[in-house]
Every structure is written in C-alpha cells, then in structure tokens.
Amino acid sequence: MAIKEDVENSVQEAEIREPLIQDNNNLAHGEDGPSQKSSSGHPWMVYFSTFVAVCGSYAFGACAGYSSPTQSAIREELSLSLAEYSVFGSILTFGAMIGAITSGPIADFIGRKGALRVSAAVCVAGWLAIYFAEGALALDIGRLATGYGMGVFSYVVPVFIAEISPKNLRGALTTVNQFMICMGVSVAFIIGTVLSWRVLALTGLVPCAVLVLGLFLIPESPRWLAKRGREKDFEVALQKLRGKDVDIIQEAAEIQDYITTLEQLPKPKLLELFHKRYLRSVIIGVGLMVCQQFGGINGVCFYTGEIFETAGFSSSIGTITYAILQVIVTGMGAFFIDRAGRKPLLLVSGSGLVLGCLLAAIAFYMKVNETALQAVPALAVTGILLYIASFSAGMGAVPWVVMSEIFPINIKGQAGSLATLVNWFGAWLCSYTFNFLMSWSTYGTFLLYAAINALAILFVIMIVPETKGRTLEQIQAAINK
Template identity: 75%
Template sequence: MAIKKELEGGIGEPLVEANEDGTAQKSKGQPWMVYFSTFIAVCGAYEFGACAGYSSPTQSAIREDLSLSLAEYSLFGSILTFGAMIGAITSGPIADFLGRKGAMRFSTAFSVAGWLAIYFSESPWPLDIGRLATGYGMGMFSYVVPVFIAEIAPKELRGSLTTLNQFMIVTAVSVAFIIGTILSWRALALTGLIPCAILIFGLFFIPESPRWLAKRGREREFEASLQKLRGEDADISHEAEEIQDYITTLDRLPKPKLLELFQTRYLRSVTIGVGLMFCQQLGGINGVCFYVSSIFELAGFSSNTGSIIYAILQIIVTGIGAALIDMTGRKPLLLISGSGLVSGCMITAAAFYFKVHEVALGAVPALAVTGILVYIGAFSVGMGAIPWVVMSEIFPINIKGLAGSLATLVNWFCAWLCSYTFNYLMSWSSYGTFILYAAINALAILFIIVAVPETKGKSLEQLQAAINA
C-alpha cells in the first residue's frame, strides 16, 4: 500500500490507492476487543442520553422542592445546551491533545461533578452549575465517542458500531423518562453516575485509538493497540502501513486554522460534515422530542400513552438502523430517513390543519399520532445516527479535531435554535410549523443526493483521501 499523492500544487490524485487486487487483506483475528472497547465508549453515549432525559420527568418535583419559578427551571433545562456548546468547541483540541481515552476521562469528570452538584443542590445556583457541567460532558461525548469508535473499528463493522452511539443515547433518554416517574429527582441524578463509573473503570482495559497514537508518533504503542484490537493472530501489516503512510503524508501538510478548513482541499468534507448537522437538527427533531407530550395533548391524544409508544419505537427503530447501516450503506438509509421525515411532517400538518379548520375532527388524534410516530421512526433509522457516523469518517486526522469541533458546535447551536423557536412557531401556526419542517427535510434530501458520498466498505484513509483530494 503506497501513497501516490504529490504534494506540489495541493490538488491532484487521491492520497490513497486501492489495493492491487481491489480487496482488503482479511484479518484472521477475532475483534472481541473492538466490541468490548465500543461497549465501554458508548457508556459515554448513554451518559449523553441520561443528561438529555433528566429534566422532563423531574420538572414538577424540582420546582416544588427548591421553590423554583418557571423561569428558573427553564434556565436549568436550557443551560444544558450551552454547556454542550462549550464542550463542542473544546472537544476536538482536547481529544487531539489528551487522546480519545483522555478526552472521555475528561468528559466523565465533568459529568460526575455535575451530577453530584445537582444531587446536593438546595438552591438554584448549584443546580444550574451542575447542569452546565453535565452539559459540558455531554458536548464532549457527542464528538469523541463516535470518533473513537470509527478509529478502532474495522471498515466492515464501522457503520453499525458507530451507530450504537445513537442507540445508547435514545435508550438512556427513554430509561430516564420511565424511571424518573418512580425515583426522586435526587435519586435519578445518582443513576447518571452509573455509566460514568463503568467508563472510568473500563478505560483502563481498552487500547487507545491506534490512529491517534500514529499521529502522535508513538509507533510501538500504535502497533500494539492495532494488534490488540484486531486479535493476536491477525496480520496487521497492511492496515498499519496504510495508516502510517497516510499520516506521514498529512504531517507534511501545514496544520490548518479555522478559516483554512474552507480551502479547496478540505471544503468538501467540511461541507458534508457541517451540512449533515444542519439537516439533522433544523428538520425539527428537538422541537418534536422536547414537546412531544404537548403535541399529543394539542391533538387530543393521551400524552402518557403517546410518549411511551414514542420512546419504545425510537429504541427499536434505532436498533434496526444500526443493524442495516453496514448492509445497505449510509446514503440509502439517509434518503429513506429523509423521505419518512417529510411524510411524517405532512401527516402531522394535515392533522393540525383539520383541527384548525374543524374538518374531520375525529381523525385528528389518529393522524397526529401516526405523523409523529412516522417522523420519529424515520429519524431514528437514519438521520439520528448517520450524520455522526459520517462526521467521524470523513475528516482527515490532521483536521479532525478542529473540523469535528466545528460540526459538533453547529449541531448543538441548531439543536438550541430548533427547541427555542418551536413554541413560537406553534403559536404562529401549528400546521405551518410542520409544513416548514417538511420543506427543510425535503431540502436535506436534495443535499444528501448531491453532496453526501457513500462511505460504506472503505478504510478511513481511502475515504478521506478520495473526499479531500
């Protein structure tokens, strides 16, 4: 495996050529360490979901116990997103400096401190500081977990393993919603420490990302990490050479600054990564997710029943998406997901249109529930997880920290924007809100068709070289 890229002139042939026989050398080892490492890493994703799901079932209890006004509790709920934005800004540089495992430890420390602050809170300020700290850890995890999994996984498993990140997030949100109806708000905060404990302990037993070690010039540790991940009997020579050749070439290029990410060399990968984050969040998911109970109530359907069905469906369909991603590919699932989002929005819009104009009122609850369930099912099968998968795949390692931080920051800003504007939009027009989301999701489909490549079945080096050639 040799790199054929000539550095003069900046743009030329791809950095990595395909193998002479067109296939990758197969490993004889069993990747049990990849599975174990992924399990440990996705505890960070579960922590993400535990943070996101905490505020909904605890609202009335916290307000009553601490005598919080609605404005004070709203600050407590929303400050999580601001913490996540700060985490997003710093996630890439920290993961590049401390390593992927170091960044997960750093995130865990903030999460533990945040949960303890919430648990011991007797007034609004410690509560808000704790929520901000858990938000910071959440923003860090949203970047480093999928990146770590993508960098350790063999290409034939990379998609499904990276998708487990989203599966664990939605599972944790659903678990928090269910057990939050049984536990006190302080006890529920302590449950957020469980994934942190598993992560802290488990990180001692899993290897660091071999690609990060290679980038840092730690050759012996790089080879030991890759061998441990691929199995003792696996021949890692081809994969190791490919990674080393690619990183050697990247090291000869200047390390880009923020504005230089938009140069021709990196413009396509940045456009794809950031564009998918816009598509994921501006299509309405946080508005629907945060206010699903009120949507069901407005449509005349039981909010408790609807929310439980919503939570269960989200877990099931996310699992299906994880199973399918390495068989069908990323792009087909994104297109199916986008089409389902448009359909779900239009069905929900029709339900509210009928209600506003007092037409077929008996059908409104069923239509609204159908539309929301189609929407969340479609989101869960593709648009929920795949933008994070693609983001973790397409950025070369010399810009991954900076570009990944940018994409993650855009995601969190758009998440805040969507959740902040949702109630205002619904006050303007309930059916108009979902027509707007349908239009945005239709534009997302067009973006996916035009700009997003299929990343299935390619090594990270092959993929990144082709996109950034």
C-alpha cells in the same frame, strides 16, 4: 504489505490520493510475515472497546432525559419559578456548545481516551452538584457541567469507535452511539416516574463510573497514536484490537503512509478548513448536522407531550410509545447501516420525516378548520410517531457516522468541533423557536419542517458520498483531493 501514495514535492501542493495496495505475494517475507498469520480474527476487543465508549453515549442520553420527568418535583421542592426551571433545562445546550468547541482540541491533545475521562469527570461533578442542590444556582452549575460532558461525548465517542473499527463493522458500531443515547433518554423517562429527582441524578453516575473503569482495559485509538508518532504503541493497540493472530501489516502500513502524507501538509487553522482541499468534507459534515437539527427533531422531542395534548391524545401514552419506538428503530438502523449503506438510510429516513411532518400538518390544519375532528388525534399521532421512527432509522445516527469517517486526522479535531458546535446550536435554536412557531401556526410549523427535510433529501442525493465498506483512509483520500 506496503502502501504507496503519490506525494508532490512541494508541501503546499500536496494532494491526498487513495492508497495503492501492492499484491501480498510481493511482500510476504520472513517468519513474522503475513504467511504466518491469519488475515482475520474475532474482533472481541473492538466490541468491548465500543461497549466502554458508548457508556458515554448512555450518559449523554441520561443528561438529556433528566429534566422531563423531574420538572414538577424540582420546582415544588426548591420553589423554582417556571422561568428558573426553564433556565435549568435550556442551559444544558449551552454547556454542550462549550463542550463541542473544546472536544476536538482536547481529543487531539490528550487522546480519545483522555477526552472521555475528562468528560466523565465533569459529568460526575455535575450530577453531584444537582444531587446536593438547595437552590437554582447549584442546579444550573450542575446542569451546565453535564451539558459540557454531553458536548464532548457527542464528538469523541463516534470518532473513537470509527477509528478502532474494521471497515466492515464501522457503520454498525458507530450507530450504537445513537442507540445508547436513545436508551439513556428512554430509561430516564421511565425510571424518573418512580425515583425522586435526587436519586435519579445519582443514577447518572453509573455509566460514568463504568466508562472510567473500562478505559483502563481498552487500547487508545491506533490512528491517534500513529499521528502522535508513538509507533510501537500504535502497533500494539492495532494488534490488540484485531487479535493476536491477525496479520495487521497491510492495515498498519496504510494508516502510517496516510498519516505521513498528512503530516507533510501545513497544519490547518480554522479558516483553512474551508480551503479547497478540505472544503467538501467540511460541507458534508456540517451540512448533515444542519439537516439533522433544523428538520425539527428537538422541538418535536422536547415537546412531544404537549404536541399529543394539543392533538387531543394522551400525553403519557404517547411519550412512552415514543421512547420505546425510538430504541427499537435505532437498533434496526444499527443492523442495516453496514448492509444497506449510509446514503440509502438517509434517503429513507428523510422521506419518512417529510411524510410524518405532512401528516401532522394535515391533522392540525383539520383541527384549526374544524374538519373531521374525530380523525385528528389518530392522524397527528401517526405523523409524530412516523417522524420519530424515521429520524431514529437514519437521520439520527448516520450524520455522526459519516462525520466520524470523512475528516482527515490532521483536521479532525477542528472540523469535528465545528460540526458538533453547529449541531448543538441547531438543537438550541430548534427547541427555542418551536413554541413560538406553534403559536404562529401549528400546521405551518410542520409544513416548514417538511420543506427543510425535503431540502435535506436533495443535499444527501447531490453531496453526500457512500462510505460503506471503505477504510477511513480511502474515504478521506477520495473526498479531500
């Protein structure tokens, strides 16, 4: 099987076009040709590799969920002030921003598996620093380290899964990343109520250990190997992922041809990401991260208990319901993403976010104006839970899926780092400003978030393409031309 792409004579004028795949009959030849192998097999190695990779996602969730159930115990044992504990909680996002900046170059230089190993090692060091901490400094160093690991995981895991998956499974498997993050957060919330804060820190070592051991058993990303010119390793890895009896000639040729074209292009610097050739993919990737974070998710997530208390509802019941709901709905999203498509899920999710914000705004408006106060708790809880469910259904996972699909491999490191950095900056800004906004106006805060989510719907409709059922090379060729 051969794949041809038109490449301009001048490197500076090179354009990436969608590969043209010739008919199988023209190219079948020899005893090792496609006629001797099946065209499909059971992708058990893809599933296993995904399982190993999403242990990093679970570690991500465990880091994010750690501070909520441990606040009172840590403050009491180590005599921390509220300000000192606030630094401990928020420094996580600064570590994640550093991880986001470095994740792309690390993943490009030492490979996707190498970046996962580095991230796991830093997380282990961070958890041990927290476990042995006797004061604020050691706690902050440990939290910063686990935040760095989160930042790297948030980029590398979805990229690795997207690069190893066949097109018909890519969306669902990449969405497992978000599902496992939710699992990590929820489990930390629940077991944190019965374990001491030091023992809870040790539980964060478990997914890191599974990840490191599992990486010895799975192949590296074939696309990264091809980009590094390791042709034999590339073919071995792709064959291992697809199955020993599967014909990989067409897919291998398409990947190689596409990367050959990319290698003829100039190596882009950061500012060159905004060149016309790459601008649309950068706008899509960064824009979706803005839509995901600035719609209020981290403010609502970090302060769910306080929101429920303000509305007159039980904080513990509300938080547990939230933890369970997000896991269930994220799992449903993983099931539907390769059936319904990325764009429909984003639009349904965005619509639910707007409606949830409006219900919460109406509830708090009624409370401020002392109107039908008995209905306020139920209306507020309905709005918040609808908001959480809607976010988990699409806006939580799909931006990461699309981000892993749209960047050509020659800019994936830099562009992915930029998108991930924007995501973490938005997470910090949203969580930092939430209490100030709520002090300004409870219902005004949710009206603001409703407006931002409405703009996100317009962005999805006008800018974001549907990527379901297409190879990475076809997606990137269609966008970056």
